[in-house]
Amino acid sequence: MAAAPRVIEQRSIDYVPVRERHGKVWHQGPFWFTGNFVLTTMVTGFLGPELGLSLGMSVLAVVLGACFGTFFMAFHANQGPRMGLPQMIQSRAQFGTRGAIVPFAAVVFVYVGFNVFNVVLATEGLQTVLPGGTTLWYALIIALAIVLAVVGHDLLHLVQRWLTYVLIAVFGVLTIGAFVQLDPGTAHAAASGGGSTWTSFLVVFSAAAGYQISYAIYVSDYSRYLPKDVPARKVIWWTYAGAAGSAVWLMSLGALLSSALPEPGAITGIRQVGNDILPGFGTFAVVVSSIALIGITAVNAYGAMLTTTSAVDAFRTVKPTVRLRVAGIAAVGVVIFTVAMLLPENYLESFNTFVLMMLYFLVPWTAVNLVDFYCVRRGHYAVTAIFDSNGGIYGRWSWRGIVSYAVGFLTMIPFFATHAYEGPAAKALGGADLSFVPGLIIGGGLYYLLNRNLDLAAEQAAVEASERELDGEPAEDDPASAAAPEAVTP
Secondary structure: OOOOOOOOOOOOOOOOOHHHOOOOHHHHHHHHHHHHOOHHHHHHHOHHHHOOOOHHHHHHHHHHHHHHHHHHHHHHHOHHHHHOOOOHHHHHHHHOOOOOHHHHHHHHHHHHHHHHHHHHHHHHHHOOOOOOOHHHHHHHHHHHHHHHHHHOHHHHHHHHHHHHHHHHHHHHHHHHHHHHHOOOOOOOOOOOOOOOHHHHHHHHHHHHHHHHHHHHHHHHHHOOOOOOOOOHHHHHHHHHHHHHHHHHHHHHHHHHHHHHOOOOOHHHHHHHHHHHHOOOHHHHHHHHHHHHHHHHHHHHHHHHHHHHHHHHHHHOOOOOOHHHHHHHHHHHHHHHHHHHHHOOOOHHHHHHHHHHHHHHHHHHHHHHHHHHHHHHOOOOOOHHHHOOOOOHHHOOOOHHHHHHHHHHHHHHHHHOEOOOOEOHHHHHOOOOOOOHHHHHHHHHHHHHHHOOOOOHHHHHHHHHHHHHHHHHOOOOOOHHHHHOHHHOOO
8 A cells, every 4th residue: 555645855965866856847946936026037137237238138138148158057957856966965976075164155055145135125015005014024924934934845846836927927928018118218218227238137147147047956856856867958958948938027127127117126127117007906916926935045055955955965964854844944044034134224235245146156066067967977876875874985175166166167257347455357348247258168178177087987886876866766764665665767
């Protein structure tokens, strides 16, 4: 007799056995569509008109930037079904079981930062129709996100999938109304942006690209339950279509609002346009948007838990129990609440700086990780060695990955262009930030060169032994696995 399905997800940073794989590959599309169709995405679109770009140039910049950044994110999605592991723990193969703490630190910063902005925006949206102070709403939103994250993978997929249909319907009407009602170019006609059009264009391009690349840190968290033999092109395509489609749509809508409204804001802009279409419709759209923010806050909290657990496990072996998952997610929620309470009111400027910082820290990591998966080891890993406390074949500190990441990051510094620091290369380019170019090329290229003499034949024996052990191992605490051996996929 088959065991009753568990409401709360049992897996954490551990491997998902083939017998537990489920889901449809097209589900990646709506999951990432809704995951990216949030008000924080729209805020990125405000940047172009604020810098003096026309609506057309702003839209072109966000389209090219979003499509470029999503390219890297989508290719990470294919790692989930191949390895059955969360995204960041896979970095142990490139950086070592302990060396992976280097990108882990930046990733936790991204998770917490995004969720702080999400909580602030969701609170502003819900307060348009419901009473309650900031502190109360911060606590309620984070608590609801924690519940969703604790139940886990399947519920998060279900919520995101159904929200997709609602968001497309609501924002389809809103977008048409915005194009009919608004007069682009009236709000910032005199703005110069402090530089040339080309410079401003590159700033917006980098912001959109960095925003999309930031999703790379947890893509395979939500594809790791897919069957191992799903076609790579379908996983990549559905992820790309969902994430890029929603980013292009919402960033472009943000650019339109910013170019037409004198004081644009995600909440105020949606309310104004929507209520002009139909009284109350704008307010309804804001509430729907706030609910979507709660969903992605849960997704981020889930990913933050996986990353912090992976970091702790590298130095002190932990058993990935449900209790540990709950404690980790709750701890992340406390941190988010604390930071949100300390966030200054002028968070939009802070958000734009935050997006650039994400780009700086994540570009060399994504370059190293993707080069290893597609060009060096070509998807062949000894999963059991990744969990070896002694480092196994990947070692505790892998100098190749750490050096490549560090050099990739250092080569980006001359191209940094922020309020606090502008590198010499950025100055020579008129303030344009092209730091992602050396980060990707140098970081990924150096890693490839350093691994030219890697003994893959020696690793192959460990890979084969790992596959035999994993595929023949019954699922932990699963009484049905012993009664249904035919469910095991060799």
